Amino acid sequence: MAEAAFTVYNRSMVLMQCGQCGVEFCIPQRLNEEHREAKTTWYCPNGHPRVYARSLRDTISSLQKDLSQAVAARDELEAKLRRAQNGVCPECRRHFKNLNRHMQHKHPKTVLT
Ligand SMILES: [Zn+2]
Numbered sequence: 754m755a756e757a758a759f760t761v762y763n764r765s766m767v768l769m770q771c772g773q774c775g776v777e778f779c780i781p782q783r784l785n786e787e788h789r790e791a792k793t794t795w796y797c798p799n800g801h802p803r804v805y806a807r808s809l810r811d812t813i814s815s816l817q818k819d820l821s822q823a824v825a826a827r828d829e830l831e832a833k834l835r836r837a838q839n840g841v842c843p844e845c846r847r848h849f850k851n852l853n854r855h856m857q858h859k860h861p862k863t864v865l866t
């Protein structure tokens with residue numbers, strides 16, 4: 754998005770152009786900085802959403818967080834699967850010969866349909 758800063762009546766304003774419809778509009782410099790900091794969305798006069806792209810560092814740290822959550826979830830699922838393969842109930846960790854029947858009767862909510 755093209756930006757130009759200027760001052761009017763002693764106020765710092767930013768002139769910008771919507772990348773979608775091309776309309777030119779002004780917002781206060783302070784508001785522009787807030788949006789840039791917080792990555793919040795605002796709208797051009799024609800209602801097109803505008804947002805500052807997150808910095809690479811922000812993007813990477815949020816991806817790393819997602820990844821470690823995914824790894825933790827996978828580890829938990831693998832542990833459950835390993836228990837199930839050994840005939841151990843993944844929910845209450847007791848051992849059963851007929852794990853299928855135990856799951857259907859005791860943990861019907863956790864059985865995938
Ligand atoms: Zn627009």
Ligand SMILES: [Zn+2]
Nearest residue numbers: 842844845846
């Ligand atoms: Zn059980």
